[in-house]
Amino acid sequence: MRLNLTVNGEPRQADDVWEGESLLFLLRERLGLPGSKNACEQGECGSCTVYLDGTPVCSCLVAAGQAEGRAVRTVEGLAEEGDLDRVQRAFLEAGAVQCGFCTPGLIVAAHDLLARVPDPSDGEIREALAGNLCRCTGYEAILDAVRTAARR
Amino acid sequence: MTSPTGTVPTRTAEATTGRASGGVGDSPQRPDGALKVRGEFAYSSDAWHEDMLWGTTLRSPYAHARIVSIDITEALRVPGVYAVLTHADVPGANLHGLERQDQPVLAVDVVRYHGEPVALVAADHPETARRAMRRIEVGYEVLPPVSDAEQAVHGDVPALHPGGNVVRHVRVVRGDQDATADVVVRGEYQVGMQDQAFLGPESGLAMPAEDGGVDLFVATQWLHVDQQQVCIALGLPPDKVRITLAGVGGAFGGREDLSIQVHACLLALHTGKPVKMVYNREESFYGHVHRHPATLYYEHGATHEGKLVYVRSRIYLDGGAYTSSTPAVVGNAATLGVGPYDVDNVTIDCWGAYTTNPPCGAMRGFGAVQAAFAYESQMDKLAEALGLDPVEVRLRNAMSEGSVMPTGQVVDSPAPVAELLRLVRDRSLPTNGHGESVDLRAMPGGVSNTTHAENVVRGVGYALGVKNICFSEGFDDYSTARLRLQVVGGEPAVEVHTAAVEVGQGLVTIEQQIVRTELGVERVTLRPADTTIDSAGGTSASRQTYMTGGAVLAACRAVRDRVFALARAKLGPEPTGLSLVGGKIVAATGGVLADLVDVLGGNVIDETVQWRHRPTTELDPETGQGFAHVQYGFAAHRAVVDVDVELGLVKVVELACAQDVGRAMNPKALLGQIHGGSTQGLGLAVMEEIQVSDGLIRNPSFTDYLIPTILDTPPMPVDVLELADPHAPYGLRGAGEPPAISSGPAVVAAIRAATGMALTRMPVRPEHITGTDH
Known part of the structure; x- marks a missing residue:
């Protein structure tokens, strides 16, 4: 088709x-x-x-x-060519990227969370990202990244 | 310096002075990071060619069966199919394997595990290939499975391989074999089959070449052992099998063995077209080895004062259908079998067995994980028998620098085991904050709303672990690095080429950091890893920062010597003690002698260095004695859990880790390793297990094989020690595996503390906690 x-x-x-x-x-x-x-x-x-x-x-x-x-x-x-969205930038800076295979999905999910909830609590971040598996980071740096992106 | 997630290692003033920014000890951004956050990094499953075909693998539905017939006629009739291949189409030895070539590329007359590859299809669309695959008719005569490793070793079961069912037996004996003790504790422990569950599925693209060879782009952990195996299987010389690393979506040991490598090359050579293969998640569970399930029998004897007198154990590791890396896993479990403790009298027997279960091999922790669950459970049991605190009994037996391992090896670098344990013990405990407003997300059972803190009991548990770093037992372990220094666009630039595999851990960043520190050059680029340079060894055994880091460091020194020779030729003889800092050649007195750009001119300095760690020795076949390991890595964990004792549900509240890393080469990446490893141990403790019955995998999906989500994972504060190992580059200690070893046992210990249940099996299931598992 x-x-x-x-x-x-x-x-x-x-x-x-x-x-x-x-x-x-x-x-x-x-x-x-x-x-x-x-x-x-x-x-x-x-x-x-x-x-x-x-x-x-x-x-x-x-x-x-x-x-x-x-x-x-x-x-x-999510961003203009050559630029980074605030969530992408925060993931990079926080060390939230290792193998990076989960990263695109997590970035879209976090991008959506911050559009709905500008200043999420840790509990809200965890709940919003609970459908995104990461096998490398143990999620600590991902939490950091979302907190950082929310502040910008 | 404290971050919300832990303590970042502090640097001394001496260590930071004069260092280039982004050098060793800093945390510069990953060179592949921007590509990864934009979705532009090219993983193996992203490989694409406009003319490519899709390859699929037909696998055995049985754990053990004789193949009576294979009929591909109907499959070949499907429009869009280009090839249907069986073992008869494999031109070489039709065998592969990491340590022994005993695994057929495509099954011949017998299948020995559920999921064993039997035939291949190439077609113009993946669905066409799958439909054709279902039309291949394989006649099987089903044979009884051999499911129990202990029985496979000692029992009356048919031999699955010509030499019998023992892959390897290692016996480690030291001291008085008849020692007796005041207090004796015994236990039998089991560890389930864990999966690496890397997120990027096995995948790659094979391109036939005009010279009759093949170019393969693939996600792997060791390019050169892949190349060797493809050559053997297909009967091609190494110059006809050229492998380039494609982006790797995690590994954790699961990519050490071959998956699509030979199959994709075979299809590409047969069809004359590029062939892409990508496993889906279900096939991934069949397509790679897993962590060995284990049964471990332990007896610990101690004095009334809590000093260990002896440890005796028998360990059975289920290697599954083929050898893979089982021999090395057996060596680790045996030599590390008492843990990081001083014990004079030791008897350990460890067997790896062939069964008709899924093949098991490398996974982060590699034999040390299974042993740690048993010896740490025993230490808790001993503490209870003695009426001692679990931390205290460990402190009284903690090994240290100068200790003698059960192999007789004297530990000749720092081993701050007691200090690591004190660090996690002395952290303040998280508050028991289930006040008036309950946050379900923090409850066992989570938003399933199973409890509002009623029947919830808190427990705290501790564990220690030890892991060998780098390849052991006399293996000729080396890495190779090539550096090219020249002036590009008016500034000095270094290109680094190695065959070392980046799997996400950040080796690419550390290679750049080392060059910046040693050569004072900001601009460092990395060539793709491939087989045009000699081997870097595998990305395994926590060895790449040590080994390829060591090779890059040695290559930097070779380049630097040539720069200084150039400088002397241009500037006349200069005093010794020159260094390269910030693009300048600097005298020992600190004065700038020349710009690197001016000294280099049009010269290209090109150096390739092969670098080895100090040699180890084989284990004595009778006694298991020998200088078997290059280096030991240590970690300690404290777990805090809340357990719903009525439903058997667990919420890990906090998981604190302390680890000695010798030198924190990149503190941010290091924290990522510790957090990630700790989380994989947590998963093994409470949720992760491949369910195998009668040799069949029952849960090959992320619906039924659970790995920790962000809701399952707690805050993980970290303490890092940097006690230099004088034998290692920069004093560093391989860091990837130790945190995956003690975290699981600490979580189980915490659940025991909360419930009073014995819990002799990992992962712990709800029915073990409620006592309803009968």
Whole structure:
């Protein structure tokens, strides 16, 4: 099938999409946006988190066809080219990035949290990020990063 | 200097004076960090070619079966399929393995574990490949599984490999084998099968080359052992198998063995097209080795005063179907089997066994984790028998510099075991803050709303751990670094090339820091790791900062000598004691003699250095005696838990760690290692286990195999000691593994303290706490 959607503000089209493909596969393999990650493809790890019409979703659990005519924003679209969003900058500075595979999903989830709750408590941060698995950091530096981003 | 998450190591004035910014001891940003936060870092699963095919792997649904027939006819008929391959298509030895080549690339006549690869498909779409795979008809004659490691060693079960079912037996005997003691405690302990659960799945892209060879981009832990194994399996010389590291999404030991490497190359060579392979999470659970499950029998004898007299133990590690790194894991569990304690009389027997369970091999802590759960449980049991505090009994037996290990090895660098334990003990305890307004997120059971603090009991537990650093037992352990120094765009620039694998730990940052410190050059770039340079050894055994750090340091010295020779040629003979600081050549008196740019001119200084740590020796085959380990790393943990004793649910409230690292090369990255390792130990203590019954994995998903989320993970304050090891570069001590060893036992000890239950198995399940597991 042919799909038309908006990705990071740009109209995009994809042809020959198989109906069983996920939005994650569409982004990664057809639209050249591999920033959203494929860690579990079961909706358990959050590494594929993107905005769909402004709501964060696990793109592995959204069928590509469900994105027809809608707006997707990925980690690649959070900041202008060459710049960093405050959450991206805080993750970098706090040492919240090790292997980095969970990072894009966590950054989108934290970005969404701070848009809703400007000054979250630690409990609110933990609850908001509980759907994003990280295996490297033990989350301490991630908490630091979100606290720092909230202050900016 | 205290941060919300712990104590950052403090630097002496001497150590910071004259150092380039971003040098050793600083915490500069990762060179790959900006790419990673933007989603632009190229991981192995992001590899892409417009003409590529997708490869998939058909795996055995049985733990143990004879293959009677394989029919690929229907699979080949699926439109879009380019190749369906079986063992008959493997041109080389059809074998691989880290220590022994005993694992088929594709099964021939027998499958020995659930998930063993049997056939491969390449097609134009991953779904096409999966559909074709389901049309491959394999006839199996199911055989009984061999599920118990202890039985595999001693029992009357069929031999799974020509030499029998013992992969390795190590016996360590020291002192009086008939020693008796005032107080004796015995226990039997079990450790479940833990998964590395790195987030980036096994993946890569193989490209056929015009010379008949293949170029492979893959996430791994050791490029050169991958290359060796691909060459053996496919019958190709090393110059025809060129491997480049693709971005690695975590490893923790799980990428030491091969996954897609031979398979992708085989499909690419067969189809003449680039082939991408990416496991999904379920296949990842089948596609890599796990931490060895263990059964451990321990007997500790002590005086009335609490001094250990003897330790006797028998340890059984389930190696699963193939050898992998089981021999080395057995060596570790045996030689580290009494923990960081002084004991004169020791008898340890440790076996690694073949079974038809999933193959087990490397995971962070590598044999030391299993032993630590048993010996630390025993120390708590001994404290109870003696009426002593658990910390006190440990302090009375803590080893120190000069102590003799059960192998007879004298520990010849700092071993501040007692000091580490005192550091975690002396931290203030978190408040028991379940006042009037209960925060469910802080409760056992969390927002499932299972308790508002009723039936919740707090407990505190302690544990110590010890780990060998670098490769042991006489292994020729080396790394290689190439440095090129030249003037680029009017400023001095260094390019570093190694084959060392960055898995997230921050080695790439530390390589830059070392160059900045040694050569006074700000601009340091890293070439991609690949097999065009000699081996760096594996990213394992907490060894890369020591080994590749050591190689980069040695290469810096070689480059510096050549710079000074150039300087003398240009400036005339100068006094000795020159140094390179801030892009200038500086005399011992502190005066600037010349700009590095002027001295270099158009010269390119190019040095390659192979660097080794001091040699170790093999273990004596009868007594297990020998100078087996290069270095020991130590950590201590204190865990505070809240337990809902009615439901058996646990909330870890705080997990404090103290570790000696010799030298904190990059304090921020170091904290990341300690926090991450501690969290993996917490996971093993209370939630992480691959459920295997009759050889079958029952929970291959993140729905059913649970790793700690940010809600499961508590604040983790850290104390770092920097007591230099005189044998190591910068005095550093490998830091990645020790925090993963003592954290689990500390959490279990805390649950014991809260509940009074014996808890002889890790992970602890709710029914162990409620006593309803009968």
